[in-house]
Amino acid sequence: MRSLSALPRYSLLAALVSLTFSASAQESAQRYDGVITDAQGQPLKNARVHIHGRQQYVYADEQGRFSIQAPANAELHVSAAGYGDSFVTVTPAQPQLNINLTPGGIERIVVAASGIHKYNLEMATPVSVLTGEELSRRSEPTIGETLKYEPGVHANYYGPVASSPVIRGLDGPRVRILNNGLDTADVSRIGPDHAISADAITAQQIEVLRGPATLLYGSGAIGGVINVVDNRIPRQLRADSETKLESRYVDVSDEKTVALNHEGSSNNIAWHVDGFNRDTSDYDVPRFSNDEGETASRLENSWTQSKALNGGLSYIGNRGLFGISIGRLESDYGIPGHHHHDEHEEEHDDHEAHDEEHADEGVFAKLKQNRVSMAGEWYTPFAGIETLSFNAAYTDYQHQEIEDGSVGTTFKNKALESRLSLEHEELGGWHGLVGYHLQRADYRAFGEEAFTPDSETLSHAVFVLEEKQFGNISAQLGGRIERTTHDATGLAIGHDTDITTSVSDDFTALSASAGLVWEFVPGFSWALALSRSERAPGAAELYSNGAHIATSSYELGMRYQLHDGEIELSEQKPEKETANNVDITFRSFKGDLSFTYNFFYNKVRNYLYLADTGLTMADLAHDEHDEEHDEAGHEAHESFAVYQYRQQDAILYGLEFEARYRLDEAQSVNVFVDTVRAKLDGGDYLPRIPPYKTGLGYQYKGISWSADIGVTRYAKQTKVAANEAPTKAYTLLDASLNYDFSLSQLDMTAFLRGTNLTNELGFVHSSFIKADAPLPGRAITLGLRATF
Secondary structure (H helix, E strand, O other): OOOHHHHHHHHHHHHHHHHHHOOOOOOOEEEEEEEEEOOOOOEOOOOEEEEOOOOOEEEOOOOOEEEEEEEOOOEEEEEOOOEOOEEEEOOOOOOEEEEEOOEOOOOOOEOHHHOOOOEHHHOOOOEEEEEHHHHHHHOOOOHHHHHOOOOOEEEOOOOOOOOOEEEOOEOHHHEEEEEOOEEOOOOOOOOOOOOOOOOHHHOOEEEEEEOOOHHHHOHHHOOEEEEEEOOOOOOOOOOOOEEEEEEEEEOOOOEEEEEEEEEEEEOOEEEEEEEEEEEEOOEEEEEEEOOOOOEEEEEOOOOEEEEEEEEEEEEEOOOEEEEEEEEEEEEEEEEEEEEOHHHHHHHOOOOOOOHHHHHHHEEEEEEEEEEEEEEEEEEOOOOOEEEEEEEEEEEEEEEEEEEOOEEEEEEEEEEEEEEEEEEEEEEOOEEEEEEEEEEEEEEEEEEOOOOOOEEEEEEEEEEEEEEEEEOOEEEEEEEEEEEEEEEEEEEEOOOOOOOEEEEEEEEEEEEEEEEEEEEEEOOEEEEEEEEEEEEOOOHHHHHOEEEEHHHOEEEEOOOEEEEOOEEEEOOOOOOOEEEEEEEEEEEEOOOOEEEEEEEEEEEEEEEEEEEEEEEEHHHOOOOHHHHHOOHHHHHHHOOOEEEEEEEEEEEEEEEEEEEEEEOOOOEEEEEEEEEEEEEEOOOOEOOOOOOOEEEEEEEEEOOOEEEEEEEEEEOOEOOOOOOOOOEOOEEEEEEEEEEEEEEOOEEEEEEEEEEOOOOOOOOOOOOOOOOOOOOOOOEEEEEEEEEO
16 A cells, blocks of 8 residues: 655755745836826725736735835736726836726636636636625624525525535535645545535635536545635735734624734745634524424534644746645534433533533534645746746544543544646747646544545546637637545454455546637636536445434445345445536626626536435444453444435536626625525436525625625425435525724724624535534624724
8 A cells, every 4th residue: 555655855846846946037127106096086094906817916005005016017907895896908118007997897706726817707607706895794603605696506504513515416526625725634524524624714706616626636626616715825925914803703603703814025035824713602593393303492412622723835937836834724613413412401401511611512523724835836937838837735534533521523524735836928829738637635533433445545636727708709728537446454253353454446546628718708707617527436336334313324335235235345336426517608798788698518427326225224234342342332223214426427506696786886786596406317316416496685885884684485395306405595684784994004894793683593415414403593793903
């Protein structure tokens, strides 16, 4: 079996390559100064000036002034919240710029996950970007809850402590969670009770790519990508340093959160520091009865204590940049569904239950993660190449599940990921990039609930993305070849046995895509995206063999077979999963009315899913080894159904619609709808597919005051899989109010937010524990944000 002794070697090579990017060669570049104002000539503070095609940008100061170094004939993209964009081509003859922005319109946002600096309105594949005030308003302790109002996005909701996004009915190993374009390297893709290590409160923007995104991000992105973007490796030099402090309190969970974000620069050195501390108690919920007949008004074991600190440093020159960041995350959180029923009612009458007392309430998780990231860009390294870019991250992750003060199960993952790409100048009218992508992970699990064996995964890939303009039609093409190897040890032969073996599996995945964007009338466009994406099965899908407490089931990987209750190794080789996806998009982004309509159809060959075998753990063959096990714990799991990963063709299809109408300069209304249907080839529905949701909202934005109110309806889900119960409909009413003011030299924002204002009881159909974990009840958030 391979070891990760090569990690230091890979990391050293990454550092040497990246350091080259900061080399100071001599290219013709010039400094451009300017002022950004609104239609009345008032300066626009914090307007952003971005060099198109590069990850460099600056912000305007209080007088609207900015200064940026750019090559001749570069295109500057100037944007500000609430204003239409402006594109300016700079020339050495005009180093002084005066730029006016007009209110309204849709802000074009560069999608970092696009790979080739595409704006959100120019992409053939559907994308949503949550940024600025909207991101701050939607921010929740989990990424899933933060994004659940985006069209096409739901959450698998393992209580408020571990909620992952579901994109078009797909989650887990089919949706890749990224931090600045690289995998978060946690174990949230393996089990729904494992939290995502990225956090929204310190993010600049969160990008949602709906549909296959395997070209850049590999097999794990066959269903979509969530990219959490921050500025931990600074990409810009600031005229003045900026610090943001935020504090919030949420009554439904007694949440107390403080967050810090600081950025600054001196000469060619830029730095960044961010961090947060969050402390919550168990969440209040509308009174309900769970599947065991117990009544409660508090979601037991839903507390959280999290803290993180991250710092980054960059050198930014005329020819490129190089930066490094280091981060530490610690999070302790209760795991709903793991609790002592007889203590339930008494212990939760008091919100003061805290810290040491949490250990007595049930199982909780202790998560620790250290992460080192590097990134570099070298502009015009040689003829024909615009940018040579590199980014890498090494992550050391540990997740322990603790009960009665003792560690029951430990999950560890040490991962290295790096991506090297060359963006070339136009060649025959085609502009794009080619690249190499490395992913390596060493996964270990041991303890009572270690249902997956130790495994090492190594993936190498090469990819290409190209685009060409044909008049008002943009053509986009891409391809990827990926080789993945899983080496697993300690595969149990049978159930509850000490006999183990080792297995190795190799897969070669080929993916390709083609897209067209036709702006047939200024401000209106059609987009068509076709893709064929292959996914190598994950290690958990291949080698699982054990009771998975989070899903109350016994999970068996494809590398096994059942014979009269005996678990044996299978000789049948698993197949790759192949998704053939069609996306049709219609956009309007000019004038007072803007909208986006998406229709998708996804035919998946060899779809991997957990099938009910009709057996329970009591039906599995036992040997004398069982007698050594704790009988009480064993009997508690005897009723667990046995599920095995199997493959069958499937079809997923649906639509997403979002529209916004601007009533005047201060007011607007919006509406959104999404729905997905998912069936196996035989006609059975897939489990935990979200119902359709509809929403309606009103927004007001004045000089000092801003407000919004929205209502979201989740329909009843009756299209369910075998042995799956329907889920009732529910409606959520949310509202928020912001007030901006100045205090001495501080720009202050006081905010008030209410969610589920009608205190409606709602169960999430895509949750593994929906009957035991309703959504939080009425919640009032009070917060204060200072910028200086």
